[in-house]
Amino acid sequence: MSETPAIELRGVNKSFGPVHANRNIDLLVGKGSIHGIIGENGAGKSTLMSILYGFYQADSGSIHVDGREVRIADSRQAIDLGIGMVHQHFMLVDPFTVLENVILGAEDGATLSGGTRKARQELRRLEQEYGLKVDPDAVVGDLPVGLQQRVEILKALYRGAEILILDEPTGVLTPAEADHLFKILEVLRDQGKTVLLITHKLREIMAITDTVSVMRRGEMVATLKTAETSMEELAEQMVGRSVLLHVEKTPADPMGTILEVEDLNVTDARGVRVVKDISFKVKAGEIVGIAGVSGNGQSELLEALAGIRKADSGRLSIRSETLDLATMDIDPALMREKGMGHVPEDRHRMGLINSFAEYENAVLGYHRSEKYAKGLLLDIAAIKQEAREAIEKYDIRPPSTDLRTANFSGGNQQKIVLAREIERDPDVLLVGQPTRGVDIGAIEFIHKRLIELRDEGKAILLVSVELDEIRSLADRILVMFDGAIVGEREAGADETELGLLMAGVQDQGAASGAVAGEKA
Amino acid sequence: MSAGQLPRWVDYGLIPLINLIAAFLVSGLVVLLIGENPIDAVRVLIWGALGFGEGVGFTLFYATNFIFTGLAVAVAFHAGLFNIGGEGQAYVGGLGVALACLALDRIVPWWVTLPVAVAGAAVMGAAWAFIPAWLQAKRGSHIVITTIMFNFISYSLMVYLLVNVLAKPGSMQPETRTFEEGGRLPFLNDIQSLVDFGTAPVNLALVLALIASALVWVIIWRTRLGYEIRSFGANATAAVYAGMSPARIIIITMLISGGLSGMMALNEIMGSQHRLLIEFVAGYGFVGIAVALMGRAHPVGIILAAILFGMLYQGGAELAFEMPAISRDMIIVIQGLVILFAGALENLFRPAIVRIFTPSRAPAVQAG
Numbered sequence: 001m002s003e004t005p006a007i008e009l010r011g012v013n014k015s016f017g018p019v020h021a022n023r024n025i026d027l028l029v030g031k032g033s034i035h036g037i038i039g040e041n042g043a044g045k046s047t048l049m050s051i052l053y054g055f056y057q058a059d060s061g062s063i064h065v066d067g068r069e070v071r072i073a074d075s076r077q078a079i080d081l082g083i084g085m086v087h088q089h090f091m092l093v094d095p096f097t098v099l100e101n102v103i104l105g106a107e108d109g110a111t112l113s114g115g116t117r118k119a120r121q122e123l124r125r126l127e128q129e130y131g132l133k134v135d136p137d138a139v140v141g142d143l144p145v146g147l148q149q150r151v152e153i154l155k156a157l158y159r160g161a162e163i164l165i166l167d168e169p170t171g172v173l174t175p176a177e178a179d180h181l182f183k184i185l186e187v188l189r190d191q192g193k194t195v196l197l198i199t200h201k202l203r204e205i206m207a208i209t210d211t212v213s214v215m216r217r218g219e220m221v222a223t224l225k226t227a228e229t230s231m232e233e234l235a236e237q238m239v240g241r242s243v244l245l246h247v248e249k250t251p252a253d254p255m256g257t258i259l260e261v262e263d264l265n266v267t268d269a270r271g272v273r274v275v276k277d278i279s280f281k282v283k284a285g286e287i288v289g290i291a292g293v294s295g296n297g298q299s300e301l302l303e304a305l306a307g308i309r310k311a312d313s314g315r316l317s318i319r320s321e322t323l324d325l326a327t328m329d330i331d332p333a334l335m336r337e338k339g340m341g342h343v344p345e346d347r348h349r350m351g352l353i354n355s356f357a358e359y360e361n362a363v364l365g366y367h368r369s370e371k372y373a374k375g376l377l378l379d380i381a382a383i384k385q386e387a388r389e390a391i392e393k394y395d396i397r398p399p400s401t402d403l404r405t406a407n408f409s410g411g412n413q414q415k416i417v418l419a420r421e422i423e424r425d426p427d428v429l430l431v432g433q434p435t436r437g438v439d440i441g442a443i444e445f446i447h448k449r450l451i452e453l454r455d456e457g458k459a460i461l462l463v464s465v466e467l468d469e470i471r472s473l474a475d476r477i478l479v480m481f482d483g484a485i486v487g488e489r490e491a492g493a494d495e496t497e498l499g500l501l502m503a504g505v506q507d508q509g510a511a512s513g514a515v516a517g518e519k520a
Numbered sequence: 521m522s523a524g525q526l527p528r529w530v531d532y533g534l535i536p537l538i539n540l541i542a543a544f545l546v547s548g549l550v551v552l553l554i555g556e557n558p559i560d561a562v563r564v565l566i567w568g569a570l571g572f573g574e575g576v577g578f579t580l581f582y583a584t585n586f587i588f589t590g591l592a593v594a595v596a597f598h599a600g601l602f603n604i605g606g607e608g609q610a611y612v613g614g615l616g617v618a619l620a621c622l623a624l625d626r627i628v629p630w631w632v633t634l635p636v637a638v639a640g641a642a643v644m645g646a647a648w649a650f651i652p653a654w655l656q657a658k659r660g661s662h663i664v665i666t667t668i669m670f671n672f673i674s675y676s677l678m679v680y681l682l683v684n685v686l687a688k689p690g691s692m693q694p695e696t697r698t699f700e701e702g703g704r705l706p707f708l709n710d711i712q713s714l715v716d717f718g719t720a721p722v723n724l725a726l727v728l729a730l731i732a733s734a735l736v737w738v739i740i741w742r743t744r745l746g747y748e749i750r751s752f753g754a755n756a757t758a759a760v761y762a763g764m765s766p767a768r769i770i771i772i773t774m775l776i777s778g779g780l781s782g783m784m785a786l787n788e789i790m791g792s793q794h795r796l797l798i799e800f801v802a803g804y805g806f807v808g809i810a811v812a813l814m815g816r817a818h819p820v821g822i823i824l825a826a827i828l829f830g831m832l833y834q835g836g837a838e839l840a841f842e843m844p845a846i847s848r849d850m851i852i853v854i855q856g857l858v859i860l861f862a863g864a865l866e867n868l869f870r871p872a873i874v875r876i877f878t879p880s881r882a883p884a885v886q887a888g
Contacts, residue, residue, distance in 0.1 A: 017874060308761055333763025344761055353755045360747070365762035367747050377742045 004067035006031040006163050006194040007052070012061030014047055021047040023218040025061070029163075029211075034185055034195040036205040036226070039215030040238055040439040041410050045198045048215070049165050052196075053085045054078040065163070084156025088168040090148050094141030098134050098151050099123070102158050119158065126157055130187050145293070146177035153184065163194045170204060174293050175467060175499035182208045202231045203468070214238055239440045247447045250455075251491075252475035254283035258459040259428045264314030264325065266300045274300045276483040278314075282428065282459040287450065289474025290463045293502050297483035298463045299345055302432050305461070306342040307335035318428060336365060341421035343414075345432030345463065351417040354406035358396075359387040361405050362420055390419035395445070411442025418446060428459045435469060447473060467498060526877055532816060536862060538869050539814075540828070543861035547854040556845050568838025569831035575838065577709065577720020583823075583830030584722070584787045587729040589808025590826055591736050592645075592780035594817035596663075598740055599773040600753035605652060605667025606781040607805030608674030609645040613782020615681065616640030617789045618696055618796035622686075625703030633702050637790050638728070638783065645782015646775040648674060653774030657767035663774070671805075682798055695797035705791040723791035732780060733819035739776070749773050781805060807855075813863035825862075832858065 007029040014022040021044045029035045039045045050056045052063065054072040062069050065081050072078050078085075092101050099119055108115040120136055127133050134143075134150050143151070149169060156164055166185075170178040185195050185208060197209060205212050206226060213223040214237040222237050236242045259282040266275035274297045282288045292298050303309035304325060305316060311325035318338050323330060332342070344350040352361050363372055363383050372379050387401045394415045396408070405413060414434065421429060431450065435443040450473060454460055464470050470477055471493070479487045479501040487501040526535075548558035569579045589606045596603035603609075620637040652666035682694040705724040709717040740746040752759040752769045760766065788800050811829055815821030836851030861868070 306761070307763075331763055331765070332761055336763060342761070349755075350757050350761045353751055353758050355754045356750070364751065364758065367744055367762070373744070377738070378744055378747060380742070 003031060005029055005064075006033075006066065007196075008064040008067075009048075009052075010062045010064070012048070012051060012063070013059045014044075014051060014056060015059055020218050022051070022058070025220050027213060027220060028223070029194060029196060031066075031194055032189060032192050033210040034189050034197060034208055036209035036212040037196065037198045037215060038200060038202065038205050038212060038234060038238060040200060041437045042439075043215040043238070044218040045215055046167060049085070049167060049196070049198055052078070053083060053165065079159045079161070082160055082162035083165065084159060084161025084163070085165045086149065086152040086156060086167065086169060088171060090152055092140050092148060092151060095139065097137050097139055098143075098154075099136040101140050101151055102136075102155050104155075106159060122158055123154065126154060129191065130157070130184065132157075132184060144177075145172045145295075146174070146180065149173070149181065150184070161193070163196065164188065165196045165198070167198045168200070169197070170199070170201065171465075172294055174503045175495060176503050178204070202234055205234065206231060216240055235440060241441075247451060247472045249451045249473075252286050252454065254286040254475070255457065256284055257281045258284045258319060259461065260317040261305065262315045262317075264301070264304060264316075265312040266297075266304045266309060266314075267312050268300060273312075274483050275304060275311075278483075278485055280478060280485065282461055284427075284457045284459050285454055286476065287454050287460040287462055287474050289470035289477045290461065290480055291467055291470045291477055291498055291502060292465070292480035294465045296480050296502075298465075298480055299432070300483075301480070302342070302345065302430055302461075302463055305335075306340065306344075306430055307332040332365065333368070336424070336426075339427035341424060341426030341429040343417055343421050343429065343431045343434060345436070347413055347417050352405050352413060354404070356405055357402050358391075358405055358408070358416060359384045359401040361416055362387040362390060362401075364420065366420070366424060386423075390416075390423055393423075394419045394449075409439065410437040411439045411445075414438050414446065415442065418449065422449065422453060426458065428461070429453065430461050430463075432463045433465065434462070435464075435466070467495065467502075471495065471498070526874060530873065530877055532818070532821060535866075535870060535873060536814060536816075536821075536825075538873070539861040539866065540858065542869070543854075543858040546861075547857050550850070550853060550857075551846065554845055554850070556843055561839060561843060561846065564839045564842045565835035566831070567835075568842075569835030572718075573716040574718030574720050575834055576715065577717030577722040578834040578837075579827065579830040580708075580717075580726055581720055581722040581787070581792065581830070582833040583826040584726045584729045584791075585784050585804040586807060586811045586826035586829050587733060587823055588780055588784035588787070589805050590811030590815060590822040591729075591732060591819065592777045592784075593808045593812035594815065594819075594822055595736060595740070595749070595780065596773055596777040597812060597817045598746075598753045599749045599769055600756065601656070601770065601773060601777075602664050603649065603667055603774065603777045603781075604664055604809065605649060605670050605778070605805070606784075606808045607801050607803070608667070608671035609648045609778040609781035610784040610801045610805050611671075611674045611678050611799075612648040613641040613645035613779075614785035614789045614796050614800060615678065616642070616644030616782060617785045618686070621699045621703030621790055622696060625700040628702050630702055630704055630706065634705070634724075634790075637703075637786060641782040641785050642779035643782075645785075646779040649774040649778025649781070650771070653771045653778075656774075657770040663770075675799075679798060682796065686796065693797075696795050699790070699794045703790065704794050705786065707791075721792035723787065725787035725791040728783065728786060730823070732783065733823055736780070737819045745772065781808070807859075810859040810863045813866065814858075828858075829855070 005028045007027065009025055009027040012022055012025040025048060037045050047056065051058050054074045054077055063072060064070065070081060072081065093104065099116055102123065103115045103119045108118065123136050132150055132154055134147055134154065140148060140151060169181060173181065189195055199205060209226045211223065212226050212229065212234065214221050214234060216238055262279045264275055264278040265273065268274045278301060280288065290298055300309060304311045307330045314325040316323050316325055318340060321338065348354060353364065372383050384401045391399045391401065396412050396415050405416065408416065434446050438446065450460060462470065462474055475491050477489045477493055477498065478485050479498060481502060481504040486504065489498060551558040551561045568575055570576055589610060592606050593603055617637045617640055620640040621633060624633040624636060648670060652663050652670055655661040655666050656663040679694060686696045687694060688697045708722045708726065740749065748759065748764045748769055751762060752764060752766060756766060784804060789796055793800060807829055811822055811825045815825040832855050836854065839846055840848050840851055
């Protein structure tokens with residue numbers, strides 16, 4: 001690693017209008033190493049990588065690849081320089097085969113036959129060299145997520161990538177799939193490739209990288225040898241102050257059942273059964289966590305319970321009142337009336353109206369309450385007064401009721417949603433991905449608030465794809481796979497065990513090697 | 521990260537002004553090309569629209585039509601609906617006005633007829649918007665398509681009614697008999713003596729249009745219904761999450777929108793023509809789209825944009841008269857350029873202006 005660095009950035013600056021996304025960035029990435037870049041959402045990681053991959057041009061500063069100063073005007077030039085990128089959201093054509101996806105944009109001539117023959121050979125070579133096994137004739141849309149990601153990596157390698165950038169690669173993977181990915185990355189490194197891993201997960205940095213650079217508010221604040229640092233130190237660098245990484249909570253003291261769901265079945269718009277025969281109970285003073293890899297029916301489950309999505313069958317009892325979700329006229333307004341709060345998974349799509357002022361979002365869903373009516377009109381003074389109280393209580397910054405919601409940071413937006421749902425004093429709170437895209441400081445706050453709510457005797461159903469979050473908050477864990485609940489575990493359950501359940505390995509059977517990502 | 525936020529006066533004042541100037545510059549080039557002096561043309565246009573009482577009266581008369589149709593488009597726009605059917609809704613609204621006037625004009629004074637005519641205009645306009653609204657809400661038929669189709673249906677319906685049902689007995693004209701005093705709104709010239717509007721037909725409907733503007737503002741920004749309309753328009757998924765019914769919002773919004781379009785007929789039919797006649801809407805419904813876009817779907821903006829288009833109509837007519845080389849069609853070209861720059865190319869100059877108005881040093885927040 002002492003030779004010329006694979007990548008060197010000197011004094012890179014990039015602004016978007018008023019936003020200084022990258023400020024005087026210096027970065028050295030050693031050849032044949034795994035280099036992590038960590039930082040909160042909005043710290044400027046993705047912008048920096050986009051500059052490296054030619055999506056954006058730096059305002060100033062220079063880029064050196066293999067010791068040579070280069071200008072990267074577009075992704076094609078980046079590819080020519082041997083830089084490959086695996087995006088967070090895959091850039092694959094679902095109905096195409098693996099082979100077709102690999103040669104996409106590198107077809108080599110007007111007819112495909114020559115290109116495919118070459119690609120087939122090359123894929124075989126890559127398989128032998130790096131253990132990247134995928135059936136070249138499988139249709140990409142049918143592959144599990146872990147394998148789709150492998151296709152992305154193959155695409156980059158096929159184009160001769162020596163430097164591989166991975167942007168939040170584990171967001172959609174089960175823990176087992178993530179482990180497998182890390183093994184592949186290690187093989188790539190050992191074969192001399194350079195890997196840049198962008199993530200906001202401290203554990204991944206510790207598990208796999210050789211060196212780590214920390215970004216905060218557009219600046220590169222530290223570059224450290226992974227072996228010589230700790231999660232606590234990195235977290236402190238990321239946030240700029242020391243943070244509590246673990247939630248402090250006492251064991252739950254659950255009382256009577258408040259929420260009971262029986263035989264819930266949901267079919268989505270494509271006619272696929274996405275929630276299958278789900279039944280469970282949540283007691284007062286208890287957080288029940290639903291773990292699972294994204295896309296296994298958790299979203300639909302939450303939406304059905306919140307009254308947003310129609311169920312095929314299923315009953316829901318809240319306190320002692322039973323509602324039939326299939327035959328009754330259920331809507332979200334009714335569920336709120338029955339005492340159900342709902343923090344939706346996606347605050348931008350569902351939980352907030354980004355073009356609205358803060359105070360307008362602070363009553364979304366509760367705007368019909370008599371509290372906010374003044375004759376025929378809305379009592380805007382009353383709404384603002386309440387919004388101000390929530391801003392104070394939840395430390396929402398900047399403390400403005402009139403600012404458009406789009407101008408708040410992710411963490412503060414989430415606090416606006418949380419305040420709105422919690423302060424209406426619901427009996428049951430449905431919470432989806434409470435800390436997605438939220439900075440560490442706000443995560444700490446949100447977790448504490450949820451625990452407090454539990455201790456006040458509320459029933460909380462928590463859906464999260466972050467296994468760490470489920471493990472640290474939930475008192476009971478249900479694992480969802482392919483629309484069904486495949487297992488229930490107590491609070492301190494073993495991560496590997498949960499990971500296997502999330503991958504669909506049957507509950508009773510001994511954990512064999514048959515992880516979903518391994519078939520095909 | 522959303523596009524940089526601009527001071528309100530820039531967003532609502534400067535940018536429309538720059539768009540307008542650009543439109544006039546291009547229009548000036550066109551005028552130059554046909555061999556007239558653009559400076560003279562502008563002078564004639566402005567003088568024709570604002571230079572004398574009668575000109576102002578005509579300008580305000582046209583503006584009244586544009587306020588109603590502009591408000592109609594704007595209300596639907598807040599719910600994310602593009603109501604292209606203002607033309608047909610206004611046409612059928614005219615039927616409501618005419619029926620009220622024909623029934624009452626010989627029995628009662630105009631101020632008794634007025635509320636009935638307002639109701640008639642609103643109900644008929646709303647009814648014409650209801651079917652597309654219902655189809656959108658319940659069947660998912662796209663409202664742009666259905667409202668356009670309903671414009672055509674309204675043309676045929678009204679011709680049929682005017683020829684076969686409502687025509688004056690013994691006349692070949694496809695129009696009703698002329699209303700008596702009890703079916704006519706007073707001209708502004710007759711009820712005030714501050715400004716002399718001459719023979720301009722500007723009438724009490726202008727006041728109704730201003731009242732409608734105020735009511736629209738209250739409904740959209742101060743009521744629960746308006747909150748729901750805006751929520752649905754800005755983020756339909758969030759509106760459903762909040763327990764709002766999309767079907768209900770679509771239908772109510774379109775009823776209001778159609779009702780406002782229909783009320784345009786008060787100005788033309790009860791205020792000016794004093795009879796229901798064929799094709800009296802004459803494109804005001806369509807221009808309402810441009811008015812709403814240029815006025816940023818805000819009543820104040822719509823009133824200003826309506827006056828601007830009123831000026832173009834009136835000043836344009838004067839220009840065609842004074843400079844024969846500039847024909848009626850040229851005036852339509854100029855109006856078209858204003859619509860193009862103010863509506864379709866609304867964002868042409870925005871990025872540059874954002875750059876000018878954003879401070880160079882700013883905190884590094886959210887990126888990408």
